[in-house]
Amino acid sequence: MPVEVIMPKVDMDMIVGKIMAWHVAPGEAVVKGDPLFDIETDKAAMEVEAPASGILHHTVGEGAEVAIGQPVAWLYAPGEIVGDAPRTNSEPAAKMAKAPRPPAPEKAGAEPTTNDKFRASPRARKMAQQKGIALDTVMGSGPRGRIQSMDVQDHIEAKSTTPAAPAKNTGALHITRSKGGNGIPFVLLHGFAADAASWASVETHLSHRPVIRIDLPAHGRSQLHAPPSFKDLASRLRSAFDMLDLETAHIVGHSLGGALALAIADTRPRKVSGLTLIAPAGLGPDINGDALNGICRATRAESLGPWLKTLVADDKIVSDGYVRAAMQTRENADLRAAQRTLADTLFPDGVQAFDMSGPLDRLDVPTRIIWGKQDRIIPWKHALRARGQVALHLFERVGHMPQIEISEEVGKLIATPL
Amino acid sequence: MNAPGVPETRELSYAQAIREAMDIALAEDERVVLMGEDIGVYGGAFQVTGDLVEKYGTERVIDTPISELGGAGVAVGAALTGLRPIFEFQFSDFATLAMEQIVNQAAKLRFMLGGAVSVPVVMRFPAGSGTGAAAQHSQSLEAWLGHVPGLKVVQPSTPEDAKGLLLAALDDPDPVMIFEHKLLYKSKGRVPAGRYATPIGKAAIRREGRDMTIVATSIMVLKALEVAKTLEAEGIDAEVIDLRSIRPIDRNTVLASVRRTGRLICVYEGVKTLGIGAEISAMVAESDAFDFLESPIVRLGGAEAPIPYNPELEKAVVPQIPDILDAARRMANGQV
Numbered sequence: 112m113p114v115e116v117i118m119p120k121v122d123m124d125m126i127v128g129k130i131m132a133w134h135v136a137p138g139e140a141v142v143k144g145d146p147l148f149d150i151e152t153d154k155a156a157m158e159v160e161a162p163a164s165g166i167l168h169h170t171v172g173e174g175a176e177v178a179i180g181q182p183v184a185w186l187y188a189p190g191e192i193v194g195d196a197p198r199t200n201s202e203p204a205a206k207m208a209k210a211p212r213p214p215a216p217e218k219a220g221a222e223p224t225t226n227d228k229f230r231a232s233p234r235a236r237k238m239a240q241q242k243g244i245a246l247d248t249v250m251g252s253g254p255r256g257r258i259q260s261m262d263v264q265d266h267i268e269a270k271s272t273t274p275a276a277p278a279k280n281t282g283a284l285h286i287t288r289s290k291g292g293n294g295i296p297f298v299l300l301h302g303f304a305a306d307a308a309s310w311a312s313v314e315t316h317l318s319h320r321p322v323i324r325i326d327l328p329a330h331g332r333s334q335l336h337a338p339p340s341f342k343d344l345a346s347r348l349r350s351a352f353d354m355l356d357l358e359t360a361h362i363v364g365h366s367l368g369g370a371l372a373l374a375i376a377d378t379r380p381r382k383v384s385g386l387t388l389i390a391p392a393g394l395g396p397d398i399n400g401d402a403l404n405g406i407c408r409a410t411r412a413e414s415l416g417p418w419l420k421t422l423v424a425d426d427k428i429v430s431d432g433y434v435r436a437a438m439q440t441r442e443n444a445d446l447r448a449a450q451r452t453l454a455d456t457l458f459p460d461g462v463q464a465f466d467m468s469g470p471l472d473r474l475d476v477p478t479r480i481i482w483g484k485q486d487r488i489i490p491w492k493h494a495l496r497a498r499g500q501v502a503l504h505l506f507e508r509v510g511h512m513p514q515i516e517i518s519e520e521v522g523k524l525i526a527t528p529l
Numbered sequence: 530m531n532a533p534g535v536p537e538t539r540e541l542s543y544a545q546a547i548r549e550a551m552d553i554a555l556a557e558d559e560r561v562v563l564m565g566e567d568i569g570v571y572g573g574a575f576q577v578t579g580d581l582v583e584k585y586g587t588e589r590v591i592d593t594p595i596s597e598l599g600g601a602g603v604a605v606g607a608a609l610t611g612l613r614p615i616f617e618f619q620f621s622d623f624a625t626l627a628m629e630q631i632v633n634q635a636a637k638l639r640f641m642l643g644g645a646v647s648v649p650v651v652m653r654f655p656a657g658s659g660t661g662a663a664a665q666h667s668q669s670l671e672a673w674l675g676h677v678p679g680l681k682v683v684q685p686s687t688p689e690d691a692k693g694l695l696l697a698a699l700d701d702p703d704p705v706m707i708f709e710h711k712l713l714y715k716s717k718g719r720v721p722a723g724r725y726a727t728p729i730g731k732a733a734i735r736r737e738g739r740d741m742t743i744v745a746t747s748i749m750v751l752k753a754l755e756v757a758k759t760l761e762a763e764g765i766d767a768e769v770i771d772l773r774s775i776r777p778i779d780r781n782t783v784l785a786s787v788r789r790t791g792r793l794i795c796v797y798e799g800v801k802t803l804g805i806g807a808e809i810s811a812m813v814a815e816s817d818a819f820d821f822l823e824s825p826i827v828r829l830g831g832a833e834a835p836i837p838y839n840p841e842l843e844k845a846v847v848p849q850i851p852d853i854l855d856a857a858r859r860m861a862n863g864q865v
Contacts, residue, residue, distance in 0.1 A: 234791050237820040253863050259823055260791070342764045349862055378763075378858055469762070 113185040113197060114163040116147065118177040125152045127176045130183060134158075140166050141186065148183070156290045161186065169196035231258035238263045252350070284351040285332035289314065289322035295361055295384055296321035297525070298352065302366030303392075303457070304406050304450055306331030306440065309365070313514045316522025323360075325351050327368070329449035337453035341465035344457070345374035352379065361385040363525055365514060366489065367392045367457070370467045377470035385529040386478040389521065390486055390511050392457075393467030394493035400461020402488055407451045412438045424485035424510040463489075468496055477529035478502070481521055483509025502529070536721040544577045544714040546688035547653075550695040551578070551615060553724055555585050558613060561699065563590045564604050565617030565653075566597075574619040575655050575714050601627035601652070605635045605704075608650035613699055620666045621654030621708060624674070635704040636679030647702040651695065657710040657748060657798055658843055664835035667843070669799035671708040671746075675775040675808075681705045681729055682776040686750040688718040690773060693727025700726055710748040710798075732779035734786070738768035741792035741860055744783055744809050746772045749796040749848065756853045765861040775805055783809060784818040791823035792860055798847050801830025824865050827856050 118128045131149040135141050141161040148159050165186030177183050187193055231239070231246050235258045239246045242263070249266045251258035287307055297317050299310045307324035308331070314322055326333040328347050338344040348371045352360075359382055364372030369391025376383040392398070402421045409415035416434040420426045441447060457464060471478070479502040482491040488511040494503050504524060506513060514521045541549065554561040563585075568578040569592040582590040593600035597618060604616035618624060624631065635648045658667035675682045681703060685691040691709065698705035735750060736757050745753040750771040757767040768786055772778065787793050793813060795806030806828035813819060813826065832846040859865050 232791075232824060233820050233822045235823070253824070254865065257824075259863075346862060353862075353864060378862065 113168070113187045113191065113193075114165060115182045115197075116159075116162060116184040116186060118150070118179050118181055118183050119159055120179040125179060127178050128152055129176045130171055130173050131156065132173055133170060135161075135167050137167055137170050137184075140164075140189070157288055165189075166191075166193075168193050230256055232260065234260040235263050242267060284328060284334075284347065285326040286351065286355070287324045289318065292317075292319055292321040294320045295359055296323055296357060298355070298357075298360045298362045299324045300348065300362065300364040300368030300371050301327065301330065302368050302390075303327075303403065303454070304330070304441075305365070308440070309512075310514065312518035313522040313525065316519065316526050319526070320361075323355060327371070329446065329453050335443070335445045335449040337449045337456060339456065341370075341457055344453075345371055349375055349378060352382070357382065359384045361387065361525075361529075363387040363389070364391060365389040366511065369393070370465065373467040373470045373474070376474055376476050380474065380476055383476050386474075386476055387481065387525050388478065389481045389513055390483065390489055390491070391467070391480065391493075392463055392489060393465055394471065394496050395468075395490065396462050397490050397493075398458055398461060398463050399488045400458060403454050403458055403461070407447060407454050409438070409441070410447070415441070421487045422511045423516050424483060424508050425516070428516060471497055471501070479504060479524070479529060481513050481524060482506070483511065483513050483516065485509060486511045536723060536725070538719040538721050540717050541688050541720040542714065543685075543688045543691050543709070543716050543718070544575065546692040546718075546720045547577050547695055547709070548579050548581065549720070550692040551581060552584070554613070554615075554696065554699050555581065555589060557724070558699075560611060560613040561589070561615065562607065562612055563615050563617065564593050564600060564607075565591075566593055566595055566600065566619050568592060568617050573617060575711060577653075577655075577709075577714065578617065597623045597626035598629060601630035602634070604650050604652070605630050605648055608635075608648045608704075609638065609646055613649055613651075615651045615653060615695075615699070617653045618655065620662070621656035621670055622665050622668050624652075624654060624670055631674065631680070631704070631706070632677050636677045639703065640679060648704050649699075649702050650704045651698040652704070652706050653695075654706065654708045655711045655714075656708045657712060658836045658847055659712045659748075661838065661840060661843065663838040663843075667836035669708070669747075669797075669831065671706075671775055672799045672804045672808075674706050675805065677776075679703065680776060681774070682708065683729055683774045684708045684710075684747040685727075685773065686710075686713065686745075686747050686771050688716065688720045690727050690733075690771075692720055693725055694729065694773070696724060697726035697729050701729065705729065708747065712748055713751075716751070727773070730774045730777040730779055732773055732782040733771045734768065734782065735771050736767070736769040738766040738790065740766045740790060741794060741857060742768045742770060742783070742786040742790045743794045743796060743853070743857065744770045744772055744786075744806075745796040746775065746805060747798065749798060749853075752848070752850050752853055753796055755850050756857055759854055760857055760861070763858070763861075765857065767857060772805070772809075775808075778808065778812070780812055780816075783812065784816050787813050787818040788821045791821050793822070793826045794829065794853070794856055794860065795826070796829045796848050796853055797831075799831055800833065801828055802833065804828075804830050806830050824860060824863070827860060827865060829853060829856055 128150040131151050133148045134146045143161055143164045145161045146158045147161040163186050165188055168185050168187055170184040171177055238260050249258050249262050252262050253259045301309050307326050329335055329337045338347055352375050362372040362383055369388035370393030372386055376386055402418050405418035412434045415438050419429045480494045481504045482494045483506050484491050509516050569582040569590055572579045604614040607614045635650055639647045656669050671682055674680055683694045685694045743753045753769045757769050760767050795809045797805045810826045829848040834846050837843050
């Protein structure tokens with residue numbers, strides 16, 4: 112039987128993907144994991160790997176748009192007779208949308224979906240059977256999309272609260288990638304209440320290398336569900352990082368993203384070649400709870416603006432237009448609610464309830480910390496807790512957003528090898 | 530001062546605890562004799578017997594010639610004819626020389642003679658790597674003997690169990706093989722005074738935990754406990770089971786734990802393939818505990834290689850703390 116190559120789902124709202132280029136011509140042999148073709152969606156471009164070894168046939172032409180889950184080619188075993196293109200194993204895209212069960216949707220080169228069998232832990236199968244739940248309605252959050260008992264539990268809870276609510280705490284985080292660039296990729300983790308777009312001004316200085324941005328849970332285009340603890344949040348990020356399947360990466364984290372960068376590096380030290388922490392959270396208890404609260408609760412530009420100004424040293428950066436644009440990204444009430452919940456979890460009573468100074472002390476990964484000395488959200492003096500091997504870059508007249516306030520300096524710093 | 534009924538405990542090394550058990554047995558039961566190479570005046574290859582020869586004389590602490598097959602044969606014969614011998618091997622590797630007596634005689638005679646006799650022999654095997662003694666003096670062959678019906682095979686990991694399992698072995702009417710890890714001889718722990726027996730075939734939960742079960746044997750128990758301590762700081766709650774006995778295996782304790790945690794890591798020093806971890810994993814897979822698994826089982830065991838002499842390679846071929854830690858983290862983080 113030839114192996115089906117399907118159009119993978121690389122971001123949350125992707126319905127179709129466009130084949131930009133094939134790396135392999137029909138009739139040529141590929142080895143599993145080889146780059147097979149490039150796709151482009153409205154937001155990202157990425158390379159898709161061969162899901163199996165074999166000889167490529169029946170390819171969809173370059174420039175064609177293909178619905179996710181639909182075949183774009185078939186891989187034959189050497190000597191296997193190649194006739195007409197086989198009938199697809201995949202469900203039609205419309206049916207998939209109704210009953211979402213795409214295993215490991217973000218993983219490039221995902222294994223072809225099969226209808227009759229999918230991954231579920233024995234415990235999840237037993238639980239689903241006892242509760243009378245069809246496993247194909249549950250989204251798996253485990254490795255390769257394995258459904259685990261937690262997913263079944265979440266499914267039950269989601270059903271009992273709001274029947275229409277999607278399964279929570281499942282699905283990978285929203286990831287976007289730059290086009291081009293060579294070498295060790297940068298993985299960018301934004302701060303609380305921000306999103307991947309906050310890296311825009313710094314990224315122009317990073318374009319020589321691949322850049323990957325991850326939207327945190329309850330932020331941007333990731334699912335709007337607040338993880339119940341810092342540990343869970345860190346574990347979601349770790350899974351997303353693992354899914355990227357990088358040999359190594361330089362992780363850049365701002366504020367909460369800095370704490371999460373430390374959490375990833377702490378458990379994946381061999382996968383992290385360097386860390387840049389910009390005004391990182393987790394190095395001391397203090398944080399400006401009023402500002403977090405104000406930003407979370409603001410429903411109009413008028414109430415958001417004054418709090419946004421506390422983020423930077425020079426108010427003038429925060430123009431009326433900027434505030435309106437920022438408010439637009441926060442229009443979704445579900446997003447604001449999820450972030451309020453997350454703020455209560457991570458920063459109860461205006462205190463940072465998690466401590467990442469341990470990982471910073473024990474990490475053997477080259478690390479730099481960048482901080483503005485007029486930071487009014489997290490005191491820059493937390494940086495002084497770092498041990499001597501960590502490089503400190505402290506800037507006068509800069510607030511909590513160095514990557515926006517002095518984007519060129521920060522961009523060049525990040526691009527400098529550690 | 531101890532409350533009535535609570536035995537006094539002292540801190541003893543693992544080797545001292547074994548010697549104390551032998552001392553008690555020699556003093557209480559005149560059928561008990563010690564046999565082995567260099568266990569008399571020399572005090573034993575690892576100085577476990579110590580000065581017992583001075584106390585009990587060469588009639589009861591007997592140096593045997595350099596022939597494991599001969600010595601083990603004498604011990605089996607002595608057991609058949611009414612004594613309670615404790616036979617010490619200098620290195621467990623030399624069990625291979627005595628296999629005829631252990632596997633074909635000691636383990637079989639009760640069955641072949643219709644239950645008319647039993648062979649109450651105890652054999653002690655200094656086992657394991659870590660002493661720079663290379664390929665022929667560092668193996669962990671406990672699973673070999675664990676494969677033989679008619680034997681009982683134990684692996685104490687603490688001084689308390691080293692004493693309690695030896696005394697239990699002497700009480701047992703059938704042959705009991707005790708594998709003692711050489712690196713444990715100097716480890717210390719609280720040991721109750723006087724006579725007590727640690728039941729053979731009963732595992733000990735050394736640390737309770739919710740997130741995963743680590744089943745370990747011998748020195749790997751100590752490593753697993755270190756790992757559990759590190760994991761605790763990371764919010765991962767590992768249960769550590771000291772198997773203590775590999776024949777019979779305490780099925781109930783292992784299965785109950787896996788039903789609770791849903792995840793299993795087996796850690797043992799013997800070669801991974803066809804080893805203790807395979808048995809534990811199969812036990813879970815064949816039982817209803819299977820239904821509670823949340824991820825595949827992970828086994829950490831010795832590499833497919835003789836134990837090398839080079840100290841770094843010697844460490845590399847058996848599971849070390851970072852290996853266990855890494856496996857546990859991967860499991861907790863949903864990577865397996």
